[in-house]
Amino acid sequence: MESRRSRGLARFFRQVHALFLKNLSFQRRNARTNAAIAAFPVLLCVLLVSIQHVVDGELERPPWRCGCQGTRCGIQYSTPIQALSCAVPVPPRWPALVQVPATELRARTHLHPRSCNASENCPATVLYTGQNHQLAEGLGKLLFPPVPIRHALLPNVLNSSNYLDEFSRIVSASTAYLNLFRGQNMQMRLEYLKEMPKSAIPMRLDLTTLLDALFFTWTVQLLLPVILTYLVYEKEQRLRLMMKMHGLKDAPYWLISYAYFLSLSTAYIMLFMISGSVIGLDIFRLNSYIIQSMFYFICINLQIVLAFLLASFFSSIKTASVIGYIYVFGASLLGEALLKISIEDDTFPRLWLVAMELIPGFSLYRGIYELSEYAAAGRNMGKPGMRWAELNDPVNGMKDVMILMSIEWIILLVLAFFLDHRPAWQPLFLFRFLSTNHSSPSKKPNKLKRGFRRVHVDTKSDVFLERKVVKQLLKDMDMRNMIICHNLKKVYRGKNGNPDKNAVRGLSLALRKGQCFGMLGPNGAGKTSFINMMIGLVKPTCGTAYIHGMNLRTDMNEIYANIGVCPQHDLLWETLSGREHLMFYGRLKNLTGAALTQAVEESLKSVNLFQSSFGDKTVSKYSGGMKRRLSVAIALIGNPKVIYMDEPSTGLDSRSRHDLWNIIKRAKKDCTIILTTHSMQEAEELCDRIGIFINGNFHCIGTPKELKARYGSTRILTITTSPEHEEAVERLVSRLSPGYTRVYSVSGTQKFALPRLEVGLEAVFGAVEVARRAFPVLGWGVADATLEDVFVRVAKEARAFDVLS
Template sequence: MVLFCTGLGFFTTNNYSLQIVFYFIYINLQIALAFFAASFFSSVKIATVVGYIYVFGSGLLGAFLLRFFIQDNSFPKGWIVVMEIIPGFSLYRGLYELGQYAFIGTAMGTDGMTWTSLSDPVNGMRTVLIIMVVEWAILLPLAFYLDQVSLLGGGLRKRLLILLKCFKKRAASFRMYSFGRIGSKVIVEMENPDATQEREAVEQLLLEPNANYAIICDNLKKVYHGRDGNPDKLAVRGLSLALPKGQCFGMLGPNGAGKTSFISMMIGLVPPTSGTAYVHGMDIRTDMNEIYTNMGVCPQHDLLWETLTGKEHLLFYGRLKNLKGAELLKATDDSLKSVNLFRGGVGHKQVGKYSGGMKRRLSVAISLIGDPKVVFMDEPSTGLDPASRNSLWSVVKEAKKNRAIILTTHSMEEAEVLCDRLSIFVDGGFQCIGNPKELKARYGGTYVLTMTTSPEHEQEVEQLVHRLSPNANRIYHISGTQKFELPKQEVKIASVFHEVESAKCRFSIHAWGLADTTLEDVFIKVAQGAQAFSVNA
């Protein structure tokens, strides 16, 4: 009686094996139901709310509605069976039967529910077990199928290839022009020479595959369809890219240019609207499960569990990459050391206590653990101090020796240090592609002369500059400080120094400087030119 009063009689009176089977079947049914329901949600928050409503709702209805129907002998038993199709009601009916048998067994000093009790006509446990087993057998394969062909996220994940073969219709593309349609508008775009050259390289690789290339993007396009009367948004415009192993490819671009949309397609978060990409010969539309085993991702926003430590994160992701035993522990410690999270026991602290920079370093370590052959890094150095940034650059430079890396960044210095090739990505497409020196030579054929004097001598400074370079262009002017662009073919550096020294004898020059074109200047020039062309078009 004491056990019953404390609630333990419920468990000790009934047959243990029967209870274990009941709970085991229900737990697995709930797992299958969770996977099945996940296919219908694109938002974690909405799914969480619906989950809570289901759990508490089924519990309350079970206690106040199902129990009433069970005890009412006049209520049709068939309708009770129909209600028990809902897993929450099945759980409640099973617990109700176990509770009834435990109460009677404790009061009369007999055993509770046993396997022979299932043959009792008034015992509903047998029906509950059959219903849950049948639902489990149906929901598990159905959940797997829906996960593969989920219609959420903008399109079919695997294009229904499990049931039928779809004919791929490739959009017509030309050497210098590409055509597209957004809503009722037809868009005609002229492709720049760099993008054309990259497209031709991709077409050649598709005809004659080369195992040295880790990533090949073939006319990849993403359109976000407008809602509530808003127009469609073309985020990625038929992008083609060929990236060999051992190379870091940088993508520079303003916010909203489409860089993250491109990476989201490459890592399987969203399906492409048209076109495709191949990672080590595997198609992102149909082979993402195989691609994941050789892929590392550092997302733009840290996806970490606040209650886990840094080391626990790396152990978890290392196991996903099939690392085990001593190999896993060594890889975890090496990763923590590489991003300066090993000393002082930092790796054993909960991530919720990390600073923003520490979280970014951990995300980079996660992306590189398990020796992935392809790594995507979306602004990996955001929020890092200079020392941590330099340390992180060393890690990335070492990592790119045997893998392909695609990196997006707003740091021109980071792009020059890490990237073998750069692209300036504006309005969904490549505006130029090349190594940093090539881009600066191509778009930065000027020196920048800056000079600060008293306001009354501004006219003399302007005359001095035009003597040096007749085609000089003043690009900045405020309170005695002027900045000029001087075409390199018109200017000799020695002449600039000579003229400035001569000018110092005539008037006071507070400060002056001569600088070569920087990558930042190239980026601003190309981005502004592309945006201006887009607005005019």
């Protein structure tokens, strides 16, 4: 075995190295998942191109393609929709005439007789606009044949004779000008009109233009639920707390976790940009890659910090995942429906726009919106997209968005670290007034909180003596190599009208180095609550404890470096092997090099995981007993000063249980062990002292022999005869001890409890000899009370005391 000297706490860089190697093994086992996440944007781009290809193929079909008749194709054979895609190299001529409506279609007005349609003599009504009615009337007389012209009696209708003379002079001057330069026969004539020639324009639906900022905002934000789920998983499975209880500080955890998420996000965005550029998406191809890289780098950092912040408020993976995806899709849709309108509205207050962009999803949408707008402008005008010069454009919001996101990144980073750095049991400072926690252990119970009721503590002689020892040790300040619990209490507030639950009621205990202390008690007695307080899972309502001089309330980080924990439920990574678990926790205990390798090998051998290469198999392939043995090995590695074991032998077979007991016996020589168990055999085999814990109180404390001598005041006599001799046996026992109690009687086998003070062993032997002469005795036995008998008796007395009180 390795040296038992204290190695101290692993320093920052050693913890970083340990966590890095653990995460490297973990991510190597999850390589396929990581590759799928990183390749997801590539798949989206491929899907986008595939859909675009299918749509383009459909638009090349006859309903959309330029119409044809036989081998001839052209606009003359096309529907109005097909004509849009036809080439018109030589547009047809249009007569330079005003299209006068047919007689039957001419409108009737109050100026026209009602019978004009019948006579087919309705005048045509030609509308004109403008204020110069003289000019319009003059031009009309030149364009139309010499027929009667009527006009509406509208205001400002003037006599046009003078203006017509002026127009005639203008026309004459123009004709004279042409005759001067081109000859006398030159005239100004308008013979026909026609369109400009055009080439074939295939019908095309650009999906990137339609999806635009909404699609890319969705894609970038999809990593947020992934990161959030990973963080909440470690929180829900208490793996983070398990690492912390073995000495891992917050700073190394943040550094490695942040670096991993940043690497994954960077790979994700780089593949997205590269694949988008390769397939020709203009939002990537036309805009400056430096601007895009800066923008997305700020985005992914803000997204990681946001995930750390949100993880502080969730304890369920399912809830966190649902809320994460609702945020991703909700922020994108609201950005498209609300933020986009505000951006395009020049009258919308800029201050309100900045306030909306404080939401990370909205700021991401705004940045991608600006990139898409510049890409669209560059595509339509044949110019490059966004460049550094455009960042100073007052219409461009990209510069403001990047500044805002950078500031928000720093602020949320500090806030997230503060929320994550606080102990798991410490409430938010904003809600401290709702907390039931009190830092001073000297406060009286009636000062704790309204609704807390005084609880009576049964002060038996051994429990009372233990309290006196604790007070004397605290008075003498003798805390070296000791665990001292002083008046520890834990009260869980009742909810929905239920009363408060007093889980631990004024527990006092003193343990020295080299002792193994066992806590016996029924389910719900408060044993696990006591362990949870000692390992920092919950904060005591009142009182405190000292572990080798370190205060439970103020020095929990230092305590973590000196304890080992085997929790009631196995807290393990399913994708890591047993060896990788031990290597990681060994590094946290400051083991390195050959000492680390030797400690891991010996730990695997001691818990029977070395054979058949079980130590190199992933935990997901372990049985329940193998996981339990690995949890015990993790608690013991690194030679901690104090080891807490909550029902360590649960699920083990007989051989593994005895091997585990031998390991604990060797380990307790240089540390203090506190274990809870339901096995009386285990408690008697391992524990130097035992405390029976019922309803939050110790009802007795002592060695197994002391407890059996003090509370085992009976001898158990068991006799097996024929069923017809049961009454004769009972009469014999009644003469032997009038205060006897028959425990049970089954098919001739009877068990009697005889008062120890009334009956000696010689009297029992004599009575059995008398019985054997009177009738056949098939078997008999006498024994002192067992630890189980002591436990049952103490439990009954405690239950009766609670009923009376």
